[in-house]
Amino acid sequence: MYAGLSDGDLAPRIAEGDHEAEAEICRRMGPRIRLYGLRHLRSPSAADDLVQQVLLKVIEALRNARLREPDKLAQFVLGICRMTVLDLRRSSNRQKELLAIFGGDLVPDPPPMPTLDDRQLASCVQALKERERSVVVMAFYDEQTASETARALGISEANVRVIRHRALQQLRDCMGATQ
């Protein structure tokens, strides 16, 4: 029913009391908010909590027609994500309170994460050139930036980025990725 509608098209419907449109927004936005949460909170459970809290605020705002420009729904949601992550960092108590009140009602099932063949990945990494392997291992061991890896290995930051990108492309090719 809503397949042909953009995210922005759904916003006014929610203000008119369309609960199916609310469900559709949750279905669309939930996985996107979860990715934001994974990136900034580095925890699947914290990302799930973020989805709950953000969707709650978004639906409340849309029901009350507080989004004046529906075409800017994505930016609106992103802004709530940012504020909520800041709130979460400031006060984990507030998070617990909200979760106690609203439970898991708003959270759609997240899309499954792709799985990798660990042995194949190890074989692919071992096949990299020495510098590439060093950069990859050090970059991902504790998610170092290019700057940190460059300092540790005594090569330039730009070189680290080039090596890292090249190595990751080789790994994706080796693992059979299509994009």
Add this chain to the structure above:
Amino acid sequence: MTTPQRGRHIDCSNPLETAVLMDYWLADLSSAVEETVEQHLMSCDGCGDRLRGVIALAEGLRALARSGSLQVVVSDQFVKHAAETGLRVREYAPPRGEAVQCTVAADDDLLVARLAVDVTTASRVDLSWCDPQGVERQRMADIPVRVDGGTVVCQQSITWAKASPSATMVARLLAVDEKGTERLLGEYTFHHTRTIPGPPGWEMP
């Protein structure tokens, strides 16, 4: 590398490059680019799916890096950080031209060789692993070295070491010039004694 442009209509006809998604995951983008990427992801499920693939690869690499099963040149800070985060690190640092007795225990997580060397005159350094007769069994070509570091830190595969029977290995650090001429920078001998039961015979990883 292309990044999405602020203000343009964004859909999957303008997909984020995989390299940008990986930089995003590693928190290695400028704040302005990161904001643009996040706006794109908040309205593009195709790139979200690709980001999930990037996260899976990153998580797999992190697990692999922490497993200690790779043979790789690392940094001093890497080893310190591993120890600080609770990994049990076994290190050997034979002086140049000398030998050391070594082993690994079942609960070791990382095995590291520290090879003191002066690389200030070398444009390229190879690490050659030889048997006691001097026959090269493996070469790690063009390893990353800090000119001011004075030490090459090589992580050996702990998985392989735990399975290896007692044996002697010789590590040679070689300076290689543009013509392929090699110059010995240092030689280090490891007498490995097995302390974990396992099958006889072994091959270099």
